[in-house]
Amino acid sequence: MELALVVAVIAIALIFDYTNGFHDAANAIATSVSTRALTPRVALVMAAVMNFVGAFLGTEVAETVGKGIINTPAGEHGLVIVLSALVGAITWNLITWYFGLPSSSSHALIGGLVGAGLASASTVLWSGIVDKVVIPMMISPAVGFLGAFLVMTAILWIFRRSNPGKTTRGFRLAQSLSAAAMALGHGLQDAQKTMGVIFLALLTTGHVQPGDEIPIWVKVAAATAISLGTYSGGWRIMRTLGRRIIHLDPARGFASEAVAATVLYVMAIGLHAPVSTTHTITSAVMGAGATKRLSAVRWGVAKGIVLAWIVTIPAAGAVAAVCYAVAHLILE
Template identity: 75%
Template sequence: MDLAIVIGVIVIALAFDYTNGFHDAANAIATSVSTRALTPRIALLMAAVMNFIGAHLGLQVAQTVGSGIISAPQGRHGLIIVGGALVGAIAWNLVTWYFGLPSSSSHALIGGLVGSALAASASVHWTGVLDKVVIPMVLSPVVGFLLGGLIMIAILWIFRRANPHKANRGFRYAQTVSAAAMALGHGLQDAQKTMGVIFLALVVGGYVSPGSDIPEWVITASAAAISLGTYAGGWRIMRTLGRRIIHLDPPRGFAAESAAATVLYTAAIAYGAPISTTHTITSAIMGVGATRRLSAVRWGVAGNIIVAWVLTIPAAAAVAAISYFVLNLILG
């Protein structure tokens, strides 16, 4: 029976990974599609491939999610906690996708883990939540905003005497590279979060020891699921990021993607922090847009997005807590 629950949790985790890719496809390609640097299908295919590659480039974020957020007890009870967390995260992903809000799949997962653990009276590593989630959650959008603005200012200065038509055409080509870098960073960050949850399920199920390496099949399955979800696309959110915040041209799209990719790599490799690709690219787009003029950014849309950011962790935690009680009633 416990093996069946382990398999069920792994299937739910991969379903979350798929919805993560589906939900966050816009993060990597919205700017490139909106500036017509890439066609939607080519952009999605490129993002899916780069997601798959990025998922194999490190394990620091997976280790944080797998052991640094909660401690679930061994056996069926621990598996139910992980299952409840995943259901909460998936539910919030689908709600925000429906309304076209680019909320954070990462923070939905963290909120789910915390909510399910609290409902089960399990241990939450609040220091880890503060250091690896809350502080990076606040800092990464700020850094993304400032870095996006600085890169755009540098571009405006360097190309101040360039022919606008030739410059736009050149930056369309450059956006192929920056979009690929953004997609690679998305795979590096978000696929690892699912790896960490699957590893946690295997640990509490007694199938691997806490200090062992993450099995290769977990890495490959997580990479494949997020890549398939990315290729399926998330058109509602793509419209929000690509056009509703600010109308982007190729230089601004390149600047936003470059800034966001830099923040993603630094957080994952240097700190193992599971930051939000959504927060990072959205704030970078705002920073780039603000270099034109502050009124060029549609701050009302940005305000709606920020509300979704603030609500994500507590909302996912609440749904996860309810899911835990339901699953515990059925399987406990």
């Protein structure tokens, strides 16, 4: 029974990773596609490849998710908790994908872990959640917005006397690099979260020990799942991020992607924090767009996105808690 649960948890974790890929594909490529810097198919292939590569650049975020959110009991009970957390996260991903809302897969997963942990009376590591989740969750969008606003302001000043046509063509080329950097950051952040959940499942059953490194097969499986999900696309969310918030030009697309990618790298490698790629790029798009004029940003759409951000953790947590209650009755 325990082995079957381990296999089920790993399989569902990879399904979550796949939904993360198609849910968050827009993070890396929406701005490049909307400005016609890249065609949709080329952008998806590039994003899938860079997601795969990014998954191997570190394990700091995976360790935070696997060891710093909840302490699960050993054995089958612990596996049921992890399974419930994953179902809660997947459910919220599918709901927000259906409505085209760029919510955070990362926070859906963390909400699922917290909800299942509370429902099972497991130890929730609140200090770790505050330090590694809540504070970065508030900082990263603010830095993304302000950073993109400042970078775009600098671009406008530096190129104020340049030929508009040549400048636009130059930034379309630059966006190929910034989109690749964004996709690499997405792989670095989001694939590691699935690695952390699989490691947590292996930890509860004694297949790995707390001080062990993440097995290479876990890295390859997580990287492959998120890449396949990214390649399958996420057109509903892409429309929201690329066009409905603001009509982007190549320079603003470059500024938002470059700043968002930088935030992802610093948070992952420097602070080991599992931040939301969705929050970061969406805020950066708003910041770059605000340099036109504040009214250029469709704040009504932005308001709906922010509302989805706020409810993601408790909503995914509530679904996970219900899943745990049902699974507990069936299996125990």
